[in-house]
Amino acid sequence: MNTQGLTVGNTTLPIKRDVHASEELERSRLLAQDRGQPILVAEAPSGYGKTVLAQSWIRRAPAECRTAWVSLNNEARDPVVFLERLSAALEGVKRRPRPHEWKVIAQGECAERFAEISERLANATQAVWMVFDDAHCLSGSPSRDYLRRLLFGAGPNLRIFLTLQPLELDVGLGELSARGKICWFDTATLALTYAEIEQLALLHGKRCAAQQLEWLARATRGWPVLVQLALTTTADEDRLPSTTVALASVGPVREYIHERYLARLAPAERELLWIFACIGSAPLALLEALAPGSNPDAILPRLLAQGIVQQEASEDGVSFRLHPVVRETAARLLASRSDTARSALLLAAARWYWQSNRKTAAIQSLLEAGSEYAEKALEWILELAYSLNFQYGRHQTLMDLAERWEDVAKRHDPRLDQEIVWALIFLRRFGEAHERLERLIPTAKDADPANAAFLQKAVSFALRDEYEQAGTLAHAWLKYHGADTSFTAGAGWVVHAFRLKCIGDIAGAHRALTQATSIFDKLHTTYGTAWVHVVRALTMIKAGDYRDALAEVKQGLALCTTSSDLGGHKAMLGGIEAFLHYERNELSAVRSALDEALPLLLDQGIVDAMVLGFAAAARLHVAQGELGAALDTLSDAEQCGIRRGFPRLTLTLVAERALVLVHAGATQQARQVAEAAGLVPPAEPRNGLHWDRASRLHARIALANNDSSRALELLAPLVAHARAAQQKFKLCELLILSALAEDQCKREATAFKLLEEALALAAAEHYVRVFLDEGAELHRLLHRWLESAPTARHNRIEMAWAKHLASAIADLQDPEPRAVTLAEPLTQRERQILSLLAQGLSNAEIAARCFVAESTVKWNLHNVYGKLGVKSRTAALRVAREHGILKL
The missing domain is CATH 3.40.50.300 (P-loop containing nucleotide triphosphate hydrolases)
Incomplete structure (x- = not known):
């Protein structure tokens, strides 16, 4: 068939x-x-x-x-x-x-x-x-x-x-x-109309009287399946009722179908319908196994033609099922057998599915068989859970099976809870995961750090960017499992390393990542190794080791090309790469990295990578003179932080948005943005993200307002902390700001000394934009330093780097006029967006049509503007038509 x-x-x-x-x-x-x-x-x-x-x-x-x-x-x-x-x-x-x-x-x-x-x-x-x-x-x-x-x-x-x-x-x-x-x-x-019922009857070779058609229409209310069954199950010698009495329900029609059709089935046909009524959907091989003498292959074509049985696609081929309306009737009217017989049939089906390696269907059938099989079903779910969670990623399938088991068994099982928690974590249903974890770790007094639930809780906290709790729990778990060589142990070391990175213990983070690398190398898991590349690159950036970080990113991206399942890691590494290229003033490389990374970056779970990617995008917009685009990019990402419950993402990007405003000369707006987000320096210096971001931002605002004393007051503890933590890039930035403040105070010698130290750090790690983006005051200070430097300094690294920066500043101040030659062609996505733009669609409508975030559309639009040398939609469409990109 x-x-x-x-x-x-x-x-x-x-x-x-x-x-x-x-x-x-x-x-x-x-x-x-x-x-x-x-x-x-x-x-x-x-x-x-x-x-x-x-x-x-x-x-x-x-x-x-x-x-x-x-x-x-x-x-x-x-x-x-x-x-x-x-x-x-x-x-x-x-x-x-x-x-x-x-x-x-x-x-x-x-x-x-x-x-x-x-x-x-x-x-x-x-x-x-x-x-x-x-x-x-x-x-x-x-x-x-x-x-x-x-x-x-x-x-x-x-x-x-x-x-x-x-x-x-x-x-x-x-x-x-x-x-x-x-x-x-x-x-x-x-619903079928009177005329359609008449047409359908004629297709079945039946000429019905007006009263009979009236009965069918009113009794079935035009429900097509009931009309169809009434017509197909009426033999030549039978007649449809001719009464004109309206029926209150379709019950009489079902009884009629039973009397004229179901009751007349041959034993083999009744057996097949009984099987369908019990088990629902089934492949042909299962039907043959459950009813070996009924010859389903010969019976099914007739049932398919009548609409009694439907065919549907399944993961492993084609299955058949009784029409839902008929199944209800058949289950009620053919059920002369006991519940025991039904359970036995479902049990046989479950065993067949299990032996045929259709294990999800096996568990579903076993659960339908009744609560007496709950223990066996639990055994099968636990056997399958590892593969569903970690090999096939079918977390929702596991959730559906587990919830159905709990409904049948009327209880919870700690072993099943353990597996469900992993599924919930990877589905990002953290609240439900923690509810189950509370059952596994009921009280702090009873908590056993060796319990796997500790690591689960650590991973859950890590994916919610609650790195302090995550790292503490992972560290407690590793005290008992540090010598393990399992993937879970490797994951524990990565979580622990991330927390150490966040609190500034760079050496400790590298040691933890070395442990993770050793485990993942032995397991030959690219997935685990990709996580190491991401966290190690972020650790290097925290330390200011930008050259090493870029090399680490390159290794990670090369690894991602070996597997189709590392797109998330590739997006995170791409965001990091864009940030590093931006600091090196390699703007075309920034755009290239972000073209691939941005569409997926909002879906990732490491806030640091998201921050770096969106900061790079915003800074590139500013560098290209697109202030509005920069602010839009940051606002979109801030909203993502709010939606996903990532306060660190939101806070950091609010600070970045305020920084953009400061560089644009809008210091009052910058202050308002910062204060609305609570970014106000505390009365007493203290470590932490809030203190760091607020103090740096308000120091810049003070400098912009020529309040050098307030700026130095805010900068002094930041410089001391960066020195102690050996955070080279942050120290370089703070030294530049301190030099500007000292210069405002007319203390040129001190300003030169601070600038010279910043230049030494920058030369070692290829920091460029940190100087270029500070603006004209720093550029003038740099030139004065170069002019005043004694001849003895001319061969030193600081002098060489200062000359390199002076050249970059000159290019910045006197860029070559750009003709619209389209030397850099539009990408396929950019052409698509331009085409939709020509149709008059809004950014939101374009985003929906392209299945991307609105921020991605804005990013691509501004790339189009840059390539076409325009500043507006209207101009972009005009130039695109002039160059034949769009048809007139």
């Missing part, structure tokens, strides 16, 4: 018959409602012909369009499964093989996969027509968020048809409908 489906263009549609028999009823009145809206939604209970309508719609796609069909079920609630199905539907690509190494497929990697898919959609040369069948299955799952983004990106080149039951899906359909982007088909619309 055919189990492959119907082929339309490049799409294979499932043979999931929802209404019609082998002869399809043409419901042109419904498709006539399609006025070209980007989204069509068929929302109704089972049996209203939603799938068949979607099939009819996609058959009408123009020949030049690409079509895709995504069948959804509970498995697709897991974003890993959803994205794999989406990719396969679009490209015919099978699931990627996964290396057998310990790694975590968390939100960042799913975001990377979606970015790959959405980029292909956004850049497609063909329009795409896509169906998501049974979208209600995604309700309340992480996959729902990806569907939402696709829906908001729908437009002329991407049309989407959703079929769903009336459940709360929360993908923004109300908002999209209000914008006029949805064509709705609801229960009333999908």
Whole structure:
């Protein structure tokens, strides 16, 4: 029998018959409602012909369009499964093989996969027509968020048809409908009209009297599946009722179907329907195993043609299921067997699934068998949990299984809690993770640091940027497991190292990372090693070792090219790389690094990398004279910090925004921004991020207001702390500010001495922009120092670096006029955004259409402006048309 489906263009549609028999009823009145809206939604209970309508719609796609069909079920609630199905539907690509190494497929990697898919959609040369069948299955799952983004990106080149039951899906359909982007088909619309019932009867070779048609229409209320079953189960010698009495419910129709159809089934057919009623969906091989004498292969074609059985795609091929309406009736009216027989059947199905390596389905069947099998189900879940969490990244699948087990067993299990916590952590559901951890670590008095829950809590805190708690817990756990060579021990060392970096213990952080590297090298895990590269680069930046940091980043990026599952690490390393290139005044390299990093950077979990990437983007905008773009970039990233609960990200970028304003001469605005965020220097100096950022910022404001005494008062403890902590870049910056303050006080000798020390630090680590961005006062001080330096100094490193900086300052002050030659071509994404700009779309609309954040659109737009040599949208469109980039 055919189990492959119907082929339309490049799409294979499932043979999931929802209404019609082998002869399809043409419901042109419904498709006539399609006025070209980007989204069509068929929302109704089972049996209203939603799938068949979607099939009819996609058959009408123009020949030049690409079509895709995504069948959804509970498995697709897991974003890993959803994205794999989406990719396969679009490209015919099978699931990627996964290396057998310990790694975590968390939100960042799913975001990377979606970015790959959405980029292909956004850049497609063909329009795409896509169906998501049974979208209600995604309700309340992480996959729902990806569907939402696709829906908001729908437009002329991407049309989407959703079929769903009336459940709360929360993908923004109300908002999209209000914008006029949805064509709705609801229960009333999908119900068969009197004329369609008559047409369907004729397709079945039945000429019905007016009274019989009236009975069918009123009794079924036009519910297509009931009309279909009533017609297909009426033998030639039978007649439909001719009464005109309206029925209050469809119950009598179901009884009629039972009397005229179910009761007349052959034993083998009844056996097959009983199996379906008990186990739901099943592949042909399972049906043959459970009913070896019933010959399912011969029976199924007839049931498929009648609409009694539907065909659906599954992860491992094709499965069959009883129509939901028929399943309810069959379960109620065919259930002459006991609950024991049903449980035995489900148990047999569970064993078959387990032996066939379909372990998720095995556990689901076992849980359906009843609470007496809860212990066996728990054993299987625990056996499968490691693979779901760390090999396949199917965290939502594990959550669904575990929650179903708890519902059946009516209790919690600490071993299962341990596995669920990992899933919740990687799903970023930290509140729920901590609730379960409280059960595992009930009180501080009873807490055992050797317990794995300590490390879980540490990882959870680390991903929430609560590095102090994270590092403390990891350190306590490592006291008992420091000699382990497991991946978890390596992860513990990385978390511990990150905390040491944050508190300024650079040597301790490097020792911890050496331990982690040793473990990961033995395990041959690129995932773990990539984390070491990220944290080590950040540690080097904290120390001011920028040359070493850039080398570390290069090694990490080279590693990321060896695996398709390291997109999140690549984004973080790209953000760090952009910051380092900016400080070296290598602006084209900054732009190149950020083009790849920015779209994924907001989804990452290491705040430091996010800060560096967005600071680099903002500073590049300022360097190109785009103050507004810089402020927009920082504001967008600040909002991300608020949404994700990262106060360190928000605070740092608020300080950066205020710094941009200071450099622009808007000191009063800068003060207001800082004070609104609580960035006010404390009365007494003390260590910490708030003190550091507030004091540095207000020292700059004081300098801008010629209040050198206040500036020196704020700078003195900062300089002392940077010296003691051996933070070279920070010390260089503070020495520059101190030199400016001393110069304002007319103490030139002291100013020169401080500047000379800063130059020595800068020459060793290639610091450039820290001098260039300080502005004209520093530039003049530097030139005076060069003029006053004795001949004996001319061969020293400070002199050589000062001359290098003087040359860079000269280029800054007298740039060569740039002709619009398009020597630097627009990227594909930039051309796409320019095209959407020409359609009059807003930044938010462009972002939705390209499936990226609005900040990414702004970034690309300003790159376009720079390449075209313009400052506005109107000018960009004009120049693009003049150069043939856009058609007139």
